[in-house]
Amino acid sequence: MNMKYLSIILLIILLFVNNSVAQNGEKIIAKIGNKSISEREFISRIEFTPLPNRHAKNFHDELKIRFLYTLIAEKLLSLEAEFLGLDKEEIIAGALDLFLKMFARDELYKIEVKNKSQYYSDSLLTVYLSNATSILINVYSFRSYDQAELFSKSPLDKNNTGASNLITRGQTDTEYEDLLFNLKTGEYTTPIAAKDSFYLFQVVKKYFPIVTKTEGWENEYKRVEKAAAERGEKMRNDIYRKSILAQKKAEANAVLLKKLAQEINTLLEQSKDDKNTVHALSIIQLTKLEQQLTADANSVIIVIGNRKITVKEFLRFFRIETFFVNTVSYKSILSVLNSKTKKYIEYELFSEEAFKRGLQLTEDVKNNFLMWKENYQYNIMQSLLMDSISVVDEEINREFINRTKSKNPVTLVNIIEVLTNDLQIAEKVLNETSSVIDFHELAEKYSERASTKDKRGESGLFPAAKFGEVGRIAETMEIGDVYGPLKIEEGYLIFKLIEKIEKQDTLTVLSEAKKKSIETEIKFRKMRENLSEYTAGLAAKFGISINNEALEKITISTINSVVYKHMGFGGRILAVPLISINDDWVEQWKQKLNQ
Numbered sequence: 001m002n003m004k005y006l007s008i009i010l011l012i013i014l015l016f017v018n019n020s021v022a023q024n025g026e027k028i029i030a031k032i033g034n035k036s037i038s039e040r041e042f043i044s045r046i047e048f049t050p051l052p053n054r055h056a057k058n059f060h061d062e063l064k065i066r067f068l069y070t071l072i073a074e075k076l077l078s079l080e081a082e083f084l085g086l087d088k089e090e091i092i093a094g095a096l097d098l099f100l101k102m103f104a105r106d107e108l109y110k111i112e113v114k115n116k117s118q119y120y121s122d123s124l125l126t127v128y129l130s131n132a133t134s135i136l137i138n139v140y141s142f143r144s145y146d147q148a149e150l151f152s153k154s155p156l157d158k159n160n161t162g163a164s165n166l167i168t169r170g171q172t173d174t175e176y177e178d179l180l181f182n183l184k185t186g187e188y189t190t191p192i193a194a195k196d197s198f199y200l201f202q203v204v205k206k207y208f209p210i211v212t213k214t215e216g217w218e219n220e221y222k223r224v225e226k227a228a229a230e231r232g233e234k235m236r237n238d239i240y241r242k243s244i245l246a247q248k249k250a251e252a253n254a255v256l257l258k259k260l261a262q263e264i265n266t267l268l269e270q271s272k273d274d275k276n277t278v279h280a281l282s283i284i285q286l287t288k289l290e291q292q293l294t295a296d297a298n299s300v301i302i303v304i305g306n307r308k309i310t311v312k313e314f315l316r317f318f319r320i321e322t323f324f325v326n327t328v329s330y331k332s333i334l335s336v337l338n339s340k341t342k343k344y345i346e347y348e349l350f351s352e353e354a355f356k357r358g359l360q361l362t363e364d365v366k367n368n369f370l371m372w373k374e375n376y377q378y379n380i381m382q383s384l385l386m387d388s389i390s391v392v393d394e395e396i397n398r399e400f401i402n403r404t405k406s407k408n409p410v411t412l413v414n415i416i417e418v419l420t421n422d423l424q425i426a427e428k429v430l431n432e433t434s435s436v437i438d439f440h441e442l443a444e445k446y447s448e449r450a451s452t453k454d455k456r457g458e459s460g461l462f463p464a465a466k467f468g469e470v471g472r473i474a475e476t477m478e479i480g481d482v483y484g485p486l487k488i489e490e491g492y493l494i495f496k497l498i499e500k501i502e503k504q505d506t507l508t509v510l511s512e513a514k515k516k517s518i519e520t521e522i523k524f525r526k527m528r529e530n531l532s533e534y535t536a537g538l539a540a541k542f543g544i545s546i547n548n549e550a551l552e553k554i555t556i557s558t559i560n561s562v563v564y565k566h567m568g569f570g571g572r573i574l575a576v577p578l579i580s581i582n583d584d585w586v587e588q589w590k591q592k593l594n595q
Contacts, residue, residue, distance in 0.1 A: 027550050030068060032075040033542030037068070039550060041371070045071060048576045050430070050484055050560040052477050060556055068551060069583035074378040076538040081377035092380060094316045099372045102320070102567055103365045104354035105347065109568020111359075113237045121232025128224045132206035133169045135180060138162035140200040148191035148198040164204070170227025241346075241569070244353055248305035250345045256301045256311060257341065261334040263292055268328045278448045280324035280421045282489055290315055302341065304348055317344050321571070322421050322491075343570060350569045375577035382531065389526045391519045399518050400510050411464045413474040414499035416457040418442055418484075419449040421491040423564040423572055426484070429494045430562050433482045439496045448491065461499065465521040469580055470495070472528075485562055487578045528584060536588035 027039040046067050053059040086092055140162040142148040167180060179189060183203045191198040209217045210224070267285045281289070290297070293311055302309035323340065325332045359365060416439045418429050425446050432442055443457020452459060464471035470493065473483055477497040484494030563575040 028547060029550050029554075030072055030544060030546045032072050032544050033079050035075045035079060035374075037071055037075070039554065042068065042071065042551075043554060043556075045576050045579075046556055048561065048563050048574070049579060050486075050562060051581070052473065052481060052483055054556070054560050055558050057558060061552070064551055064554060064556065066581055066583045068546065069586050070579055070581050072539070072544055073535050073582045073585060074374055074579060076535055076542060076544075077381040078374035078377040079542055080538050081381050086380060087373070087377060091316070092377075094313065095319050096373055096376065098316065098320050099376070100360055100365070100369050101347065101351035101354070102571060102573070103368045104360040105350045106568040107359040107362055107365050108350060108354040108357070109237075112240050113233060113568065116240075117229075117233040117236035119232075120235040121229045124232055124235075125225060125228035128169050128228055129210055129221075132181060132208050133210060133220055133224050134207040135167050135203050136205040136207075137165050137167055137180060138202045138204055139165060140202070142191070142198045142200070143196075145191050145193070145198050148200050152188040152191070152200055162202070169224050170230070174231060237569075244349055245346065248349060250302065250304045250349075252303075252338075252341050252345075253299075253301045256296065256299060257337055258334065259296070260293070260301075260311070261330060261337050263289055264323070264337070265328065265330045265333050268325070268333070272328045278324050278326060278421055279328050280322055280491065281318060283319070284489065286315065286318055286323075302345060304345060304352075307348075309344075309348075314341075314344065324421055346569065347571075372577055375579065378579075382527075385530055385534065386523075386527050389523050389530065391522045391526070395522055396515055396518050397510070399522060400514070409502035409504050411475050412461040412499075412501050412503055413464050413471065413497060414461045415459050415470075415474055415495040415497055416440060416443050417449065417452060417459060417493055417495040418447045418457060419491055419493050420446055421448065423485075423492065423562070423574060426492045426494060427562050427564060430482075430484070430560065433494075433496070439482070439498075458498070461501070463517070463521070465524070466517050468520075468524045472524075473580065475500075482560070485578065486580065531582070532585040532588055535582075535585035536592055539585065539589040540592045 028036050029039055029042045030037040046064070049067070051063060051067065053063060081087060087096060138161075140148070140151060142151065167177070169177065169181070171177070180201060180203065183189065183201075185203050185206055187203055189201045191200060193199075209220045264281060267289060268279050268281065271285070272279055290312070293315070297312040298310050300308045301311045301314050317340070321340065321343070323336065325336050354360065360369075418425075420426055420429075429442050429446055433439065440456040440458075443452070447453060447457050462471070464475040467474075469486065470488070473486070474495070474497055477483060477500075479497055479500060482494065482496045485492035486494075564572050565575050566572055
């Protein structure tokens, strides 16, 4: 190493030591160009990101540094995206704008709903605490209203003994609950129609554990307090929502919505599988839809006050708001589209109010937006790298010949998978993997992929190199390990490795299927190689430094978990963006430093 290079390294270290604490007092774990990773950001990202081998504490030091390098790679590619001006391109800027609006809306919700709901919660809690918090009821069913009414006045039918149920405060719909809790012991409701029957509800007994301070009353108090808080927040939300939605008139172009529904129906019909329980519009299909509607791209589909929303702008909404139906039909698609349109209008009105107050400039909003922006730009850069890769027949033939001559075995893996578009389902699956439930049962119950549904979620043995990121991760796992959720084109994937073997590739004929398989493997391998080389170059370009002492002091949990956040005024998002380990570039970067 020459003296000039040594002096530069010493200067970087000195600068890092002097600037290892951010202006807001947060400890800095790493610096990447003009970006940094704080201790808080690192902990939140690693704790809410499922990672292989997390359960083994002896892997934690290695896992921390590998994950830090992964976050550094995210920052590097994000920096390059900004350097190239990608964040200014219309489609990307439009998608990022949706993220900013979402976080600004959430901040408005905290101010106007969360912080102003205490009065409503306290009022409800006062009522709940001074009355019964649980009631035992009998439920009776009848064929007609007259039979039910007659029974309530003179219960002579000894064969109709009813069914007993215990109802607690906060368990059911508020209106239904208030009706029951306001009854006296022994009193009946009026007959209630439901489907082809009429029902009577009778209060048999009331329980007052908090009033009487019976055993367990403290837990009952906490439960009732939580129910009052949630309902008080909902009451305040309903009041504020009405006040905002009443301010401006909004209209949608029915003709364009119907045309859009027809186009979506055509796309989903082409790709549907009747075994699937959910049919979602993928990003690829969304891009195709945008291309098919080029002629209508600038047509106005929604008017909110004086603001006009074009088809092009409206379609961007579905890049972060998944569009899916349970049945592929024009009628069901139009129904969902109308519902999404209503949601879009509401989101825009709340976002407009948030921006009017300057909430997009608050620290929480800026920090959350920056995290998701950097991750989005990181994924865009990877997609661009993938799109730039081509594989010619000569490469495929050469790879095939090398394999037939080579004695190196191929790694085959077998997984059980759960594919879902619903983050809540993903959370349920991860929570239930820690129980005694067979993962096959989870796949049968929750997975949306038709091709593996009949096999109880099993993929069967496949070459790890053939299935991109899924195969790469599965190859590093131990049998019995569970990984996920992994964000893929079709949704969120959680999978369990149940078999891994090394086997010699015995094929001697290059069939079309084998040719396609080798092409996929080469493309993914090239992608990993190009990404590593590109990231190493960016590390040299922008410069990075790591506070190893601070990193060593951080402890992480042994349990993988996925946490999603309910956003104010609707919507749900993961607590942090998902990211897979990406540290292949580190060795190349170190080699560049030593040159």
